[in-house]
Amino acid sequence: MRRTDRLFDLILILRDGRLHRAEDLADQLEVSVRTIYRDMDTLVLSGVPVAGERGLGYMMTAPITLPPLNLTLTELEALHLGMAVVGEAADDELKQAAKTLSAKIDAVLPEDRSTPPSGWGFAVYPFQDAAAGFRFMPQIRKSIRSRQKLAITYANAQGTRSERVVRPLQMEYWGRVWTATCWCELRQDFRVFRVDRIRSLKVMAELFVEEQGKSLADYLALDHSESAAKPGTT
Secondary structure, eight states, rough: OOHHHHHHHHHHTTTTOOOBOOHHHHHHHTOOOOHHHHHHHHHHHHHEEEEEETTTTEEESOOOOOOOOOOOHHHHHHHHHHHHHTTTTTTTHHHHHHHHHHHHHHHSSOOOTOOOTOOTTTTOOHHHHHHHHTTTTTHHHHHHHEEEEEEEEOOTTTOOOOEEEEEEEEEESSSEEEEEEEEEEETEEEEEEEEGGGGEEEEEEEOOOOOOTHHHHHTSSSTSSSSSSSSSSS
16 A cells, blocks of 8 residues: 555544554554554644554544545646745745645655655745746656657756756656656666756657657666666766
């Protein structure tokens, strides 16, 4: 079970207002007690109204929760942009509300992409930086669907620029930044580009077809425990 699904199931279980032991929750969800402890800490830190402690049990202290939402990548992009705008607002109360909302959303995002533990991070990445990346995302999405190559100018962490021709395969959200996984024709290998570091982008007329060793399935089959899975690896 993905952690996202497990957190949602925990909320459903706790909504009855009763006290639940971690051992019973672990048996019901078929995970370890230690996993339940970590999940409960995540729910509490994200603002879910849960009270309790290890060794005693947990219960929901407020009956009101929002219904589950299934967000598309485009909707998540819009929500992230909104958080960035509010995070730059002059109203301190709105800033704090944006931070707590960000933490709640981060708590239920999929973790199969090794999402960084520090949350959405819109306060770390200023709105101006986020906007610089968002402007290219519609073109990247369109090119993924139509399988069109992209010509990009990319700046690495040191600011060094390079010209690349890439085959865009997917976009992902890492909790702080959006990335584009591509087959890079310059490196003849998979590369993960941070979208906010793309300085220019042009959709090429040239199309690409799936080739063995260059497809998204091939990338996902790789061992991503090393740098290939980290955003900004070029």
